[in-house]
Amino acid sequence: MMTIKNEVVIKNHRSNYPNPITLVEGQRVKIGELYVHELNGWSWCELESTGECGWIPNECLSTER
Incomplete structure (x- = not known):
């Protein structure tokens, strides 16, 4: 099972x-841990x-508060 962030x-x-x-x-947005490329x-x-899905630069994202 994939964890969603x-x-x-x-x-x-x-x-x-x-x-x-x-x-x-x-x-x-949802990010699956299997797809995160640190x-x-x-x-x-x-x-x-x-x-819609796609690759996003991490600089455009912030952890949900």
Whole structure:
């Protein structure tokens, strides 16, 4: 079973890849521990509102309070 970690977007982000995930400050995202890549500073996220998924720079995320 995968543990899900909730995060809050603190910085807008738009990917350069096809069908990118777009983040807006204040949105909630889910991050699965199996997808967190601490070494390169990016995490695989899913937007709670739309289900869109994609790689997000960790600098755009903050632990949910």
